[in-house]
Structure formats: structure tokens, C-alpha cells
Amino acid sequence: MKKYFLVLLTAGSVVLAQQSPVANPAGMAPPQARPSLATPQRHHQEPGAVVRPKTNFRIRLEIQEGKEAPMEISVVTADGRVKTQMVSPKKTVIDDREVPSTLDFTGTLTALDSDQCQFNLFLGRTIPYVTGSHKGPDGRSVSQYQQMQVGLETTVILQVGKALVVQSDPLQQVKVTLERVP
8 A cells, every 4th residue: 555645845835745665774773753742751950950849839918007907918829920909998988989999919929949939029009089079060079080009019038937028117017928838
């Protein structure tokens, strides 16, 4: 039985060719088969290369504002990016209406070794502010407002199990703790 295969040339034409068996000359090794995708490949690691541990971490943010009870955000992640946005429990009142604000937490965690990670952090919130006002049909004042985003952006090295204060001022303190999750 003759076997045929197609060869596609760069000019776009198709050529039909006949496959003929080739004898293995004495002393020549048979051609090596290509590894299949199903065969696990071993990757060569350069000497001195950093081996990052594959583990999950809990990132815990504690935000203390004034004398209020601290607010805590806790997220579990591995190496990489984490992002969360939530409605803040604090409300702003404009013209007898509550206007919500959001709390934004974005970070990128990079494990440096088994005990420390580099953490790029943005912790912010949206705050409504009045941009104008006018009298409504009933004579009451009506305000227009927009949301402004404010926050802290920083890069720090975190040690597993040790809290790090990343912001401290008379109005608030922000503390970050990194824990390994089994």
C-alpha cells in the first residue's frame, strides 16, 4: 500500500509526494522521536537560580482610624496579583442622603524565599465630594457630587508571621501581616 502526504509550499501550492521506505544503513542510529506533549519535560535549572516556594499566603490588613474599632481585610493568595473592592461601612451624608464610598485593595505578592515576600500594595477609598449645588423645585438645596480616589501605594518586604506598619499618622494606622496557609 502506498502512503501519501501533503507538503504545503510557501507559494501556496500543494504538492503530492509518495513516501518511500528508507533502509537503515548499518551503524546509523534510528531517528529520535520528538517528545510528546503528554510526556513530562524536565527543565534544566541554572545554578544559583532562585527557587520560589509554591504555597498560599494570607495577607491581613488592619486599618485603625482614630478611636474606632479596627477594620480588617484578609485575603488568601499565592504568588501574583490580588484585587478586591468593597463598600465601606462608613457613609457620607449629602443633602440628607447617604452616599456610599468604596474601599479598594490591590496588591502583587512575589515570594522571595520561604520566609519573605515582596508586596506591592495599593490601599485606597473613594470619597464623595460636593462639586456644586442649586435649589430644587421645592426650594431645598440639591448638591451634585463626584467620587475622588485617595490612598496609599507602596512596595515593602514582608516577613512571614511579622506585622509591619506601612502607614501611621494622627488619623489612621495601616498594618500588614503575612502568614503561610497550610
